[in-house]
Amino acid sequence: MPGTNLTREEAQQRAKLLTVDSYEIDLDLSGAQEGGTYRSVTTVRFDSAENDAESFIDLVAPTVHEVILNGDPLTVDEVFKDSRIALPGILEGRNVLRVVADCAYTNTGEGLHRFVDQVDQQAYLYTQFEVPDARRVFASFEQPDLKATFQFTVKAPTGWTVVSNSPTPEPKDDVWVFEPTPRISTYITALIVGPYHSVHSVYEKDGQSVPLGIYCRPSLAEFLDSDAIFEVTRQGFEWFQEKFDYAYPFKKYDQLFVPEFNAGAMENAGAVTIRDQYVFRSKVTDAAYETRAETILHELAHMWFGDLVTMEWWNDLWLNESFATYTSIACQAYAAESRWPHSWTTFANSMKTWAYRQDQLPSTHPIMAEIRDLDDVLVNFDGITYAKGASVLKQLVAYVGMDEFFRGVQAYFKAHAYGNTQLSDLLGALEETSGRDLGVWSQKWLQTAGINILRPEIETDSNGIITSFAIRQEAPALPVGAKGEPTLRPHRIAIGLYELDDDSGKLLRDDEGGRIELDVDGELTPVPQLVGKHRPAVILLNDDDLSYAKVRLDEQSLAFVTEHLGDFESSLPRALCWASAWDMTRDAELATRDYLSLVLSGIGKESDIGLVQSLHRQVKLAIELYADPTAREALLTRWTDATLAHLRSAGSGSDHQLAWARAFAATARTPEQLDLLEGLLDGRETIEGLAVDTELRWAFVQRLAAVGRFDEAEIAGEYERDKTAAGERHATTARAARPTEEAKAEAWASVVESDKLPNAVQESVIGGFVQTGQRELLAPYTDKYFAAVKDCWDSRSHEMAQQIAVGLYPSIQVSQDTLTKTDEWLASAEPSAALRRLISESRSGVERALKAQAADAAAQ
Numbered sequence: 001m002p003g004t005n006l007t008r009e010e011a012q013q014r015a016k017l018l019t020v021d022s023y024e025i026d027l028d029l030s031g032a033q034e035g036g037t038y039r040s041v042t043t044v045r046f047d048s049a050e051n052d053a054e055s056f057i058d059l060v061a062p063t064v065h066e067v068i069l070n071g072d073p074l075t076v077d078e079v080f081k082d083s084r085i086a087l088p089g090i091l092e093g094r095n096v097l098r099v100v101a102d103c104a105y106t107n108t109g110e111g112l113h114r115f116v117d118q119v120d121q122q123a124y125l126y127t128q129f130e131v132p133d134a135r136r137v138f139a140s141f142e143q144p145d146l147k148a149t150f151q152f153t154v155k156a157p158t159g160w161t162v163v164s165n166s167p168t169p170e171p172k173d174d175v176w177v178f179e180p181t182p183r184i185s186t187y188i189t190a191l192i193v194g195p196y197h198s199v200h201s202v203y204e205k206d207g208q209s210v211p212l213g214i215y216c217r218p219s220l221a222e223f224l225d226s227d228a229i230f231e232v233t234r235q236g237f238e239w240f241q242e243k244f245d246y247a248y249p250f251k252k253y254d255q256l257f258v259p260e261f262n263a264g265a266m267e268n269a270g271a272v273t274i275r276d277q278y279v280f281r282s283k284v285t286d287a288a289y290e291t292r293a294e295t296i297l298h299e300l301a302h303m304w305f306g307d308l309v310t311m312e313w314w315n316d317l318w319l320n321e322s323f324a325t326y327t328s329i330a331c332q333a334y335a336a337e338s339r340w341p342h343s344w345t346t347f348a349n350s351m352k353t354w355a356y357r358q359d360q361l362p363s364t365h366p367i368m369a370e371i372r373d374l375d376d377v378l379v380n381f382d383g384i385t386y387a388k389g390a391s392v393l394k395q396l397v398a399y400v401g402m403d404e405f406f407r408g409v410q411a412y413f414k415a416h417a418y419g420n421t422q423l424s425d426l427l428g429a430l431e432e433t434s435g436r437d438l439g440v441w442s443q444k445w446l447q448t449a450g451i452n453i454l455r456p457e458i459e460t461d462s463n464g465i466i467t468s469f470a471i472r473q474e475a476p477a478l479p480v481g482a483k484g485e486p487t488l489r490p491h492r493i494a495i496g497l498y499e500l501d502d503d504s505g506k507l508l509r510d511d512e513g514g515r516i517e518l519d520v521d522g523e524l525t526p527v528p529q530l531v532g533k534h535r536p537a538v539i540l541l542n543d544d545d546l547s548y549a550k551v552r553l554d555e556q557s558l559a560f561v562t563e564h565l566g567d568f569e570s571s572l573p574r575a576l577c578w579a580s581a582w583d584m585t586r587d588a589e590l591a592t593r594d595y596l597s598l599v600l601s602g603i604g605k606e607s608d609i610g611l612v613q614s615l616h617r618q619v620k621l622a623i624e625l626y627a628d629p630t631a632r633e634a635l636l637t638r639w640t641d642a643t644l645a646h647l648r649s650a651g652s653g654s655d656h657q658l659a660w661a662r663a664f665a666a667t668a669r670t671p672e673q674l675d676l677l678e679g680l681l682d683g684r685e686t687i688e689g690l691a692v693d694t695e696l697r698w699a700f701v702q703r704l705a706a707v708g709r710f711d712e713a714e715i716a717g718e719y720e721r722d723k724t725a726a727g728e729r730h731a732t733t734a735r736a737a738r739p740t741e742e743a744k745a746e747a748w749a750s751v752v753e754s755d756k757l758p759n760a761v762q763e764s765v766i767g768g769f770v771q772t773g774q775r776e777l778l779a780p781y782t783d784k785y786f787a788a789v790k791d792c793w794d795s796r797s798h799e800m801a802q803q804i805a806v807g808l809y810p811s812i813q814v815s816q817d818t819l820t821k822t823d824e825w826l827a828s829a830e831p832s833a834a835l836r837r838l839i840s841e842s843r844s845g846v847e848r849a850l851k852a853q854a855a856d857a858a859a860q
Contacts, residue, residue, distance in 0.1 A: 003082025004060065006132065007373040008313055011143040014055055018141065020148040021045040021094075022180065025138045028155045029193055030174065033123045035114055037062060037102040042139040044097045044148075051092035056084045058135035058142040059101060060111070066100035083135060099139035107758040108797045109262040111136030112191070115758070117259070118723055119219035124194035126258040126273055128266055131314065132374050134186040142186055145312045145420040149180040150189050163192040163215065165269045167252050181269065182249070183418045185310050190268030192256045199226040203237045208247060210237070213254040219724060220257070220279045229255065232293045236300040239335040240327070245410040249308045249417070255296065259725055260760040262799050263381075264295045267302030267324070274299070281726065282695035285655035287610035290332070290340045297328035304413060312420040314377040318367050319423055321381075322389025325351065326397075329390070345571040346610045347394075348545045351387040353579055353614075356550060357586070358383025359451045361844050362481035363837045367392060368423065368446045378798050379834045391548040392445050398492040398517075398546040399441065400434035408433040441490060448487040450478050452549045454520065454542060456557075460535045469530040471520050471541060473549075481840060491520040495527065496543030496573060497536040506569040507538060515543065537564075540573055551580055562598060566605025575611055582618050585626060588851040591859030592627040595619070596635055600642055609655045616643075616663040624772040625814060625845075626852035628860070640667045644676075652689025661690055665699045674709055694722055698730040706737040706771050729764040736768030739777060744769065748781065751804060752788050759799055766807035775812055782810040782818060786825045793835045805835060809842040814849040822846075 026041040044057070060083045067074040067085055079086040085099065105114035105125070111133045115124050127137060134140045141148075154162045154176045162168065162176040165184070169177055181189070196215040203210040212233060214226045233255070241247060250270035261275035278292045301324040311320055329351075332343035340346070358364065363382075367389050371377050397405045408430035416425060423446070427438045452473055459468040471493075475486035497514045498507045509515060514536075516529050538557045542549060553561060561577050568574040581598055584590035590598075599619050606612050623635045643664040650657035668677055677700045679685030680692050692700070701718045704710040712735070719731040736747035747769045751762055770778070785808050793801045810818055822843040826836060 004132070005373050005375055006058070006142065008315075008371060011145070011313060014141065015143065015145050017049055017053055017055055017090075018146065019047045019049075020141055020146045021047065022149045022151065023138070023140070024151045024153070026153045027137070027191070029125065030155045030157055032105070032114065032125055032160075032193065033157055035105050035123070037104050038112075040099075040101050040103045040138050042097075042099045042101075044099075044139065044141075046095055046097070046141070046148075048090045048092055048095060050090075053090040053092075055087050055090060057087060057097065057099070057139050058083055058132070059085055059099065059139040060133075060136045061101040061103045063102040064099065065102070066098065068098040070095055070097075085139065097139070101139070103137055106136065106797075107260075108800050109260055109759045110797050110799055113258075113260060115259045115725070117217055117219055118725060118728065119217075120195075122195050124196065124217055124259060126192045126256065126261075127190050127268075128262065128273065129189060129268075130187045130266060131377050132187075134189060137191075140186045144185040144187060144310050144314070147183040147185055147310070147418070147420065149183055151180040152176075152178045152189075152191065154178075154191065154193065156193050160194055161196050161198065161215075163190075163196075163213075163254055163256060163271055165190055165250070165271050167211070184269050184307060188267060188269045188307050188310075190266075190271040190273065192258065192271060192273065196256070197221040197224070199224065201226075201230050203234055203248075203253070205238070205241075210248055211252040213252070214257070215254065216257040216276055216279050217259065220276060220281070223279050223281050224257075225280075228289070229296065232296050233300065235335045235338060236297045236328075236331055239331045240301060240304065243327070243406045243409070244304050244413055246304060246308070246413045246417075248303060250303060253300075253303075255299075260758055262759060265299045267299045267306055269303065269307045272299040277726075282693040283658055283691055284695075285609045285613065285659055286339075287346070287613055287655075290343065290346060290610065293340065294328050294332060294343070294346075297331050298324045301327045301331075305409075308418060309413060309416045310420050312422050313371065314374075314380075315369060315371040316421075316423055317371070317377060317380060318369065318385040318389040319426065321386045322367075322393050325386055325390035326393040342571050342608065344545060345575045345608060347390075348572060348575040348579060349611055349614050352391055352545070352548070353582065354383040355387035355391055355548070356451060356579075356583060359388055359449070360479060360848075361841045362479045363841050364449045364479060364482045366447050366449050366484070375832060375834045379802070379837055388548060394545075395445070395492060395547045396430075396438075396441070399490075400430055400436050400438075404434040405430065444487055444489045448489075449482060449484045450475065450486055452487075452489055452491070453552060454491070454493070454547075454549045455552045456539055456541055456554045457524075458535070458539065458554055458556075464535045466530050466533050466535050469527045471525045471527060473520060473523055473525070479844065488522060491542075491547040491549060493518065493520055493541060493547045493549075494543040495530070496538075496540040497530075497533075498538040498540065498568070498573070499536050500564065500567065504569070505567060507564060507567045507573075508569055509543070509573075517546075520547075540576065542576065543573060545572060545576060550583055551576065552584075553577075553580065563601070565598065566602035571608040571611065574606065574608070578611060578615065585618075585622055586848060586852065588848075588855035590855075592622045592852065592856040593631065593635060593859060595622055596639060600638075604646065609659060612656060613659050616659065616666075620663075620666060622852075625812070625849045626856060628853055628857035629814075631856065631860075636667055636669065640664065640669055640673060643667070644673065647690075648687065653691075654689070657687075657690055658696070661687075661696060662699055665696075665703045668703055669707070674704065674707060677704055678709065694727075698722070698727075698734075702730065702734045702737055702768070705734040706739065706768075706773065708739045710734070711738065725760075729760055732761055732764040733768035736765045737771055739771070739774050741777065744777060744781070748784070751808070752784075752792060755796060755800070759803070762800060763803055763807070766803060770807065770812065772812050778810070779813060781808070782813055782821060785810060786821060786829075789839070790829050790831055790835070793832065801835075802838065805838045806842060809839065811842055811845055814846055814853065816850070818846050819843060819850075 022045045024043040028039040064080045135142045165181045166178040197218045198215045201212045257276040265274040305323045306320045329343045332340040412429040455472045457470045494517045501508045541551045585595040647660040715734045792804045
């Protein structure tokens with residue numbers, strides 16, 4: 001991807017020289033139904049601190065027709081190259097630039113994405129600009145600290161709707177003229193254009209009135225549960241405006257569910273785009289509704305933190321995303337009438353697991369990452385930026401106090417509204433309100449990489465009375481290749497003391513003396529508060545999950561939890577213990593076969609559906625990648641038999657029944673199990689309460705295709721039942737999953753040898769192509785991968801290239817040979833820093849799997 005980068009130094013120089021006042025952007029999208037290119041006319045007014053200065057504006061376009069600076073035409077061939085238009089002879093004070101170009105619709109989810117719905121044959125457009133893709137639609141100073149107002153004028157086909165950051169006007173002759181936005185950054189501007197279906201409401205309180213809109217394609221309208229989405233949105237408005245003490249800063253709030261979206265959602269000011277898989281076509285578990293609600297709240301939080309007040313440069317991306325993640329989950333946990341007061345359980349089980357995994361890769365980095373250029377930030381939307389950052393913010397809230405935290409946030413918004421900031425601005429506000437010096441905390445938590453381990457050291461007398469208790473903190477060596485040194489950090493944690501209640505059979509924490517909260521610092525922290533107490537059945541460090549650390553149980557607690565993990569009354573300590581067991585399995589401290597036994601002994605008592613589904617995924621991954629290969633089939637058989645037993649015993653129509661049906665379909669293997677899948681599809685078999693609806697049918701079809709039971713005729717037949725964009729993706733996955741050389745060659749060619757597939761379809765092909773049960777069939781593609789990946793990276797857009805680099809890496813070929821070939825490629829291919837990072841991360845997964853397999857083999 002040559003010629004599209006921007007360094008931080010260049011951005012700093014440009015921001016020092018220029019102040020941008022306004023953009024007027026005129027787009028002719030009247031030919032969008034046919035595709036191709038569209039006319040883009042941009043007029044930018046900006047000021048310069050110097051006379052006769054030189055700078056540049058960003059633009060990615062097939063053709064530039066005209067560049068006029070202060071009334072003087074510039075020679076296009078001389079000033080436009082790669083993604084930049086050079087601007088020589090800039091005047092001190094006010095300058096006016098006009099750029100006329102033909103820009104291209106995309107099918108990669110970057111810039112102005114164009115999608116044609118198979119159901120109505122209509123085109124649907126939306127923009128996605130973060131990080132640097134506004135320049136694919138209009139000429140822009142593409143960096144977050146050059147804020148301006150944006151006035152869009154759009155010509156669209158008759159009957160279409162155009163939505164942007166400002167309220168939607170009435171069109172005249174199919175031309176939509178929007179009022180200017182407040183001062184915002186380029187990456188949060190947006191246009192969503194097409195014959196979208198919409199539902200409207202309003203948020204009203206104390207004289208405030210904010211119009212609310214929800215949009216989706218008409219083919220999804222019957223599935224759009226707008227009342228539930230509006231309910232979550234209103235809860236967010238209530239909670240955020242109270243906690244932030246700052247009114248919602250834009251004139252309306254639209255949420256647009258759009259097709260083929262690469263991420264979960266995007267915080268465009270007043271016009272949030274969300275992947276339309278969140279419009280559920282079939283039954284899903286409550287965990288899916290909780291995840292959707294967190295996404296909705298995450299983007300709403302960004303309206304203040306990110307849009308109203310914006311980072312100066314992308315090194316503070318972590319703060320942008322971490323704040324939105326922390327506050328969205330806090331809103332779910334604490335807002336009145338929330339459906340998900342257990343959201344911290346989900347956070348511990350999903351986000352923190354992601355963070356712990358990311359923090360043990362060779363690419364681990366401080367939360368405050370060094371972002372030298374756009375290439376750096378594009379691969380930094382990772383588990384450190386989102387999940388570890390949010391975990392550390394939760395730790396910071398515990399450290400300074402929640403009230404003090406939000407008072408600091410309130411002062412921060414008032415001081416920097418519509419401006420740009422650095423981390424020090426927020427920390428300064430928090431120091432003012434909390435009285436805590438955050439200098440050491442910031443240095444150790446935000447500027448160093450890696451993860452700590454906390455272990456209890458306990459001594460008791462013959463009567464079970466605790467005579468000594470301390471917490472030992474370890475800072476393991478960073479992964480090979482990671483920069484920095486291991487660091488011991490200050491932790492604010494709780495210690496939970498749990499006993500088994502004879503009446504209920506539940507593990508309970510005594511409300512009086514069953515919880516101690518304290519600061520842990522240094523290598524060994526004594527806990528004198530516990531001396532003299534009777535040793536309980538379970539002692540849990542980091543109870544309530546206040547800090548970010550790997551926690552180990554003492555030997556006695558571990559033995560008890562192994563027998564009683566499902567008996568904790570509260571879901572959060574269960575999640576912490578499940579996470580600890582999973583972490584030990586990944587670290588080769590617990591054999592995969594023992595992890596499977598632990599899950600099978602406790603999952604039947606697990607009431608939290610999010611935890612159940614997470615355990616399903618982790619067990620499958622553990623058996624397929626971390627188990628001794630000679631034991632793999634036996635363990636898979638044991639697991640699949642258990643999934644079927646749980647499926648048959650689960651409550652009729654329950655979330656657990658649906659989750660077990662999907663888990664069973666994922667590994668069904670015997671002729672009898674596969675017969676059951678076929679029978680459920682054609683109606684010969686039924687399980688009371690289980691609705692074999694559209695999405696579940698596809699899960700069955702894809703498994704039957706992967707094991708060779710179904711071929712093109714059956715896949716095509718299922719597609720005839722579901723001739724939609726989702727159906728096309730599912731059929732594509734099923735075709736690529738078939739266990740034949742021809743199917744693999746066809747899938748590989750469509751992704752690697754051609755660049756025509758849209759982003760979502762390419763992702764579906766890759767998802768079907770890689771099947772853990774087809775290692776031998778896929779073995780020849782290891783060499784093909786290393787022969788092709790650099791060219792793919794250099795010739796494709798970032799999103800498309802990253803799908804290929806990560807998705808097609810031979811992760812399932814767990815062998816020393818894979819490591820050797822990876823090392824040889826890294827040594828000789830001269831990849832970019834971003835590509836080197838992605839492949840090094842994938843290599844680390846294979847290395848970890850080899851160690852885990854050895855540990856499992858040793859446990860026989």
